[in-house]
Amino acid sequence: MTTQRFEGLSQRLLRAGIAPRHVKRMVGEIEAHFADLVAELRSAGLSQAESESQAAVRLGTEDVLIANILAHPELRSWARQRPWLTFVLLPLFALAVQFVLSMLAAVAVVAFSTEVLGITALYPGPVPWIVRGLQAYGVWIAPIAAAAAACFLAVRSGAPLTWPIVGCALVALLGAATNASFEWSPAVPRGVLSGGIGLHLPDLGLTSGLRAALTILTVLVPVLWLRRKRRELTSIP
């Protein structure tokens, strides 16, 4: 566990983009090294205070340690090495995957209800509600979930928010441009399921614009608040 002496080093390394697994282990090793140096100097007859002071000199100042660690780009987290991929392309991909899966789930629910449970369009029970829920998930929740995951990852790793904001905006626009609808009409004994998905780009109407704005606000307001809180908590006096 990191003591107060090295907590500042740990936080500064995380904020600088060093991978958490490297930070945790390296700070632990530096801390153990410090303890070994203090024990060595104590056994040479120095006082505790003198030993700690000399041990700190031999290890190097916090600034020197950080400069040396930052000189190795391979120690940076994956997200910091490729922020455009982590915070823009992955959320867009995650949105597409969630949308497709929610639509497939809706089709599967209807197919299972009619084929296995024998439910018909005349007496559909809860099936339309489930389908509407999945549809709402694909259209409304999926963009928020994809953008929020990227933004919260950025806050957690202390990454700058430029790329996550770009990703959030693109996900919001793509989400707002996407539509899905299901119609289960009781035309024949089992009913006819018709569905459609649509993408209206680049002409986003007012409704789509509002949807995009809602997604952006829903994600960014708590993210910015959380980031501010984390900065207050981790600021070293």
Place this chain on the structure above:
Amino acid sequence: MTQNASLMSGVPELLVLRLLSTREMYGYELARAVRESTRQAISLGEGVLYPALHAMESRGFVKARRRTVSGRTRVYYAITPRGNRRLGELSGEWRRIAGGVRALLEGT
């Protein structure tokens, strides 16, 4: 004694790989071994060892494992076959440079 930074670049990697080629060690042991084996001619900020070790681990030159000895858990580093090849390259490079500098100094 101050040490020229550009002359020292790459030295920690060479020293660490050379020392680990004899046996596995943890950071503090390595720092002591560097001091002793270079007769204190090379004094690295001891904290510098850790980023160098982690970077070498990322590049596959060393591998790390936790071991508990006398009730204390430490991270021990051992050289890998890839690290041995890297050590050969670095040693050759340093011998070539040292030979060149020696030839220059003896020639003047």
